[in-house]
Amino acid sequence: MASQVLPEHWSELNAARRQRHLCVADVNKLKSSCVKDCGKKHVAECNECYPKVLDRLRKRYSESQEREWFSQRRAFLQELDDMFTDAKDYNGSLQAIEAHIESEKEAWYRWVLRRHPDFLEVAEHDAPLEEMRGMLGDPDRSREELVAMMWQGVGKPDDWSDRVDTFAEKVSALKDKPEELKKLYILEFFKDEKQDRVLDYAQPYLDQYQASDKMTLEQIVGRIVDDNHRSKSSQSQRDTHASRLDELRRAKTAFEQKRKESKALLREAQAKSVLYDLPPCAACQRTVLRDDIFSCSLCQAILQMGGNGKLTVYCSEECYRKGQEEHIGKQHDCSAGEQCVQLTDEDTMMTDNSTQAVLCKKCIDDKRATVYCSERCASERLAAHLKEAHGSSSVTDAKSATVPLSEVVGPALERENPTLKIELLS
Numbered sequence: 001m002a003s004q005v006l007p008e009h010w011s012e013l014n015a016a017r018r019q020r021h022l023c024v025a026d027v028n029k030l031k032s033s034c035v036k037d038c039g040k041k042h043v044a045e046c047n048e049c050y051p052k053v054l055d056r057l058r059k060r061y062s063e064s065q066e067r068e069w070f071s072q073r074r075a076f077l078q079e080l081d082d083m084f085t086d087a088k089d090y091n092g093s094l095q096a097i098e099a100h101i102e103s104e105k106e107a108w109y110r111w112v113l114r115r116h117p118d119f120l121e122v123a124e125h126d127a128p129l130e131e132m133r134g135m136l137g138d139p140d141r142s143r144e145e146l147v148a149m150m151w152q153g154v155g156k157p158d159d160w161s162d163r164v165d166t167f168a169e170k171v172s173a174l175k176d177k178p179e180e181l182k183k184l185y186i187l188e189f190f191k192d193e194k195q196d197r198v199l200d201y202a203q204p205y206l207d208q209y210q211a212s213d214k215m216t217l218e219q220i221v222g223r224i225v226d227d228n229h230r231s232k233s234s235q236s237q238r239d240t241h242a243s244r245l246d247e248l249r250r251a252k253t254a255f256e257q258k259r260k261e262s263k264a265l266l267r268e269a270q271a272k273s274v275l276y277d278l279p280p281c282a283a284c285q286r287t288v289l290r291d292d293i294f295s296c297s298l299c300q301a302i303l304q305m306g307g308n309g310k311l312t313v314y315c316s317e318e319c320y321r322k323g324q325e326e327h328i329g330k331q332h333d334c335s336a337g338e339q340c341v342q343l344t345d346e347d348t349m350m351t352d353n354s355t356q357a358v359l360c361k362k363c364i365d366d367k368r369a370t371v372y373c374s375e376r377c378a379s380e381r382l383a384a385h386l387k388e389a390h391g392s393s394s395v396t397d398a399k400s401a402t403v404p405l406s407e408v409v410g411p412a413l414e415r416e417n418p419t420l421k422i423e424l425l426s
Contacts, residue, residue: 013164014172015066023060027053051088057097058084069108075284076104106143107287110136111280113150114287129153137278139289185217186210281315283323288313294320298332298369301409304416307367334373336381342373358402362390371405378402 034049086092135141174181190206278288296312314320334340360370372378379398386392
């Protein structure tokens with residue numbers, strides 16, 4: 001099953017339309033009441049009614065109980081709440097609020113496309129896929145350019161707007177009738193309504209969908225994506241299988257000699273690639289721009305050295321300050337746990353030298369990080385760690401078996417990123 005599948009965006013579309021309609025109706029009532037009872041030409045001129053309008057607009061986002069595009073974007077909702085507060089004091093404007101909402105919605109749109117890129121790969125229309133992917137993280141390319149490029153990728157029917165409206169209305173009407181809703185999905189996604197036949201290559205997926213009461217349309221999309229990946233891989237393997245076998249027979253000796261070099265090059269390529277396929281900001285979930293990355297230096301160093309795991313990045317220094325301490329507590333806390341000397345020796349004064357974090361050398365050789373808050377803490381827990389993690393029964397002193405974290409992270413980042421400016425934040 002695909003790790004990411006497409007959500008039912010028409011459900012969010014219906015929710016957005018429903019909530020927008022209710023909000024507009026309430027705001028219009030407030031405006032009409034203001035004209036009638038307060039005698040103001042514009043509600044913004046009324047000190048009593050204008051705050052009521054702003055509160056209703058605020059509730060449209062802060063108190064929505066349905067799944068909408070902004071539901072999980074907590075940092076955005078907090079910023080929006082602050083802007084409404086400023087507007088009530090006449091320190092901000094509705095125009096600024098609307099611009100902020102549109103900007104955030106564009107960021108969400110890019111995030112959705114980046115998170116679910118497979119729809120481009122299964123599209124029937126030829127399109128420059130690499131250019132499309134590049135546009136998703138390029139803030140200099142406008143939303144209009146991005147939307148136009150996406151249409152080029154998936155194809156733009158002349159009547160797409162009317163069809164989407166009609167389909168969304170049908171889904172909304174059948175939301176409490178699962179059997180009828182399933183029939184609608186089958187007609188819309190699996191059949192050619194004009195020719196009254198199942199679409200090419202759709203029959204196996206239609207059979208799976210009809211055979212199960214629990215399988216969702218999202219799961220079917222996931223299977224289509226997985227099958228598409230396997231098909232591409234299989235075709236490539238068939239095309240190159242014979243020549244590859246012949247190559248391997250002729251070049252076996254050379255391959256053995258260059259195996260270490262090839263692995264090193266692969267690790268280098270993988271390490272560099274992590275800075276081009278960035279996850280969202282760990283603090284606010286916004287898109288992180290490649291030209292100004294704030295990252296957990298230990299995560300980045302281990303990953304670029306060839307280790308497993310994922311990069312932890314932030315979109316700004318402010319988010320870094322907010323999120324990094326919590327991240328360290330969860331991912332890089334002292335490996336001694338509850339036996340850490342800072343917890344067990346409450347009366348011990350820790351000096352700067354004694355609190356310098358250290359890493360297990362053997363773990364670094366294995367491209368992973370086992371952190372101790374100090375050399376002293378490591379000296380008391382290292383024997384157990386070496387035996388459990390590395391199968392070593394010999395007792396080694398902490399100084400020779402560990403290395404200061406700063407002596408690993410800084411040099412590793414400079415070595416793996418020779419063309420980048422690396423600045424370690426305290």
